Amino acid sequence: MSQTTVVTAAKEPSLWAGGRSPYNVSYGKMMTWFFLLSDALTFGAFLISYGTTRFFSAVWPDANQVFKSFPFAGEHNLPLLFVSLMTFILIMSSVTMVLAVHAGHYGDKKNVAKWLQWTIVGGICFLSCQAWEWTHLHAECGGLWGAFTDVNTPVDQFRHFFSEKSLPYVDAHPLVAMQSAHGFFNYFFTITGFHGGHVTSGVIFNILILVNTVNGVYERRGHYEMVEKVGLYWHFVDLVWVFVFTCFYLL
Amino acid sequence: MSAHHSNSIQHLYEGDQSKLYSGVMQHHTDVNSDESKAQVKKIWKIFWILLVITVSEVIVGMFYSHNLNPAIKAFFFLGLTLLKAGYIVAVFMHLGDEFKGFIVTVLIPLVLFVWFIIAFLADGGFWLRMNESSPARHTIEHVAK
Numbered sequence: 475m476s477q478t479t480v481v482t483a484a485k486e487p488s489l490w491a492g493g494r495s496p497y498n499v500s501y502g503k504m505m506t507w508f509f510l511l512s513d514a515l516t517f518g519a520f521l522i523s524y525g526t527t528r529f530f531s532a533v534w535p536d537a538n539q540v541f542k543s544f545p546f547a548g549e550h551n552l553p554l555l556f557v558s559l560m561t562f563i564l565i566m567s568s569v570t571m572v573l574a575v576h577a578g579h580y581g582d583k584k585n586v587a588k589w590l591q592w593t594i595v596g597g598i599c600f601l602s603c604q605a606w607e608w609t610h611l612h613a614e615c616g617g618l619w620g621a622f623t624d625v626n627t628p629v630d631q632f633r634h635f636f637s638e639k640s641l642p643y644v645d646a647h648p649l650v651a652m653q654s655a656h657g658f659f660n661y662f663f664t665i666t667g668f669h670g671g672h673v674t675s676g677v678i679f680n681i682l683i684l685v686n687t688v689n690g691v692y693e694r695r696g697h698y699e700m701v702e703k704v705g706l707y708w709h710f711v712d713l714v715w716v717f718v719f720t721c722f723y724l725l
Numbered sequence: 726m727s728a729h730h731s732n733s734i735q736h737l738y739e740g741d742q743s744k745l746y747s748g749v750m751q752h753h754t755d756v757n758s759d760e761s762k763a764q765v766k767k768i769w770k771i772f773w774i775l776l777v778i779t780v781s782e783v784i785v786g787m788f789y790s791h792n793l794n795p796a797i798k799a800f801f802f803l804g805l806t807l808l809k810a811g812y813i814v815a816v817f818m819h820l821g822d823e824f825k826g827f828i829v830t831v832l833i834p835l836v837l838f839v840w841f842i843i844a845f846l847a848d849g850g851f852w853l854r855m856n857e858s859s860p861a862r863h864t865i866e867h868v869a870k
Binding site: 508511514515518529532553566568571573702706713719723 | 755756761764765768769772775776779780782783785786787790791798799802803806809810813814816817818819823824826827830831834835837838841842845846848849850852853856857
């Protein structure tokens with residue numbers, strides 16, 4: 475009997491035999507992942523709904539025409555340049571965040587605080603860029619949501635959003651084109667707005683954990699898991715932007 | 726009396742959970758160790774990969790997007806997007822360092838997107854064809870004029 479026990483104990487016990495977390499992650503971190511999973515489904519639904527409307531439409535605004543402005547560059551035609559800058563800022567802030575998480579693994583309080591500060595700076599820069607872009611498009615559309623609904627809108631007000639190739643269609647069917655422009659901007663403001671809301675709350679979370687770090691809360695607790703959890707959220711926001719960037723600006 | 730009652734509140738709150746940190750995140754003490762430096766180096770390597778992918782996407786988007794076959798363009802951009810997403814999730818979010826069971830648990834629900842994308846885009850395309858061939862649309866445009 476006792477020999478059998480020894481043999482059984484020598485074998486690696488199953489992960490699911492109980493007495494330990496089979497995933498080897500804490501409750502808080504696992505739930506952060508599951509929250510992000512549900513958030514991914516929300517963003518996915520937004521983007522797929524955008525795709526459906528786009529497939530539904532005979533013409534669609536061209537990103538190279540809509541997004542060609544850069545602050546202080548006046549009338550120069552600079553397609554995609556500004557959004558590339560925004561993407562770079564967000565990727566960069568993801569790097570500083572993962573460096574903060576890394577410092578947290580080693581209990582390096584000073585570096586956690588340093589990299590969190592840079593992440594906050596990056597997040598604020600991104601939000602400022604978005605504020606500029608929204609202001610610019612607000613002027614282009616004469617509003618945010620619900621632009622281009624009046625059937626008497628002159629075609630000149632939305633013609634310049636379309637590529638050279640689709641202009642014959644736009645001129646032949648201005649109402650169809652207007653409906654596309656309406657859909658495009660509604661989706662644009664909804665999706666980038668929802669994403670921007672995530673960036674905003676991410677910046678707030680980062681400020682909170684920076685204050686906690688500086689006050690030594692995590693040092694006393696013995697680990698920086700909270701930095702990891704907020705880091706997961708922040709990286710997720712970057713991840714969503716990767717898809718928003720592709721769907722709105724590239725495709 | 727159980728051992729738990731002797732613990733402080735803070736210990737009950739999160740302290741005992743720190744034992745559940747995934748393997749790679751335990752037993753680190755020296756931030757200047759070779760292991761730590763290798764991890765930082767990897768983070769920067771992923772940064773450069775993400776940057777190069779994004780720059781090539783922007784170049785193709787700026788200069789070649791009108792000359793490319795739409796299907797090729799879509800697969801090119803979506804492939805690179807998924808590649809970037811993979812690097813962010815696996816390295817920056819450390820999902821690649823978790824237990825296999827956990828990775829699978831997080832990723833399986835996302836398979837829903839395969840059906841989701843196919844079904845809804847096909848539906849959009851179907852409605853476009855119906856609309857294009859519908860005499861009603863031309864009537865509406867005529868009335869608006």
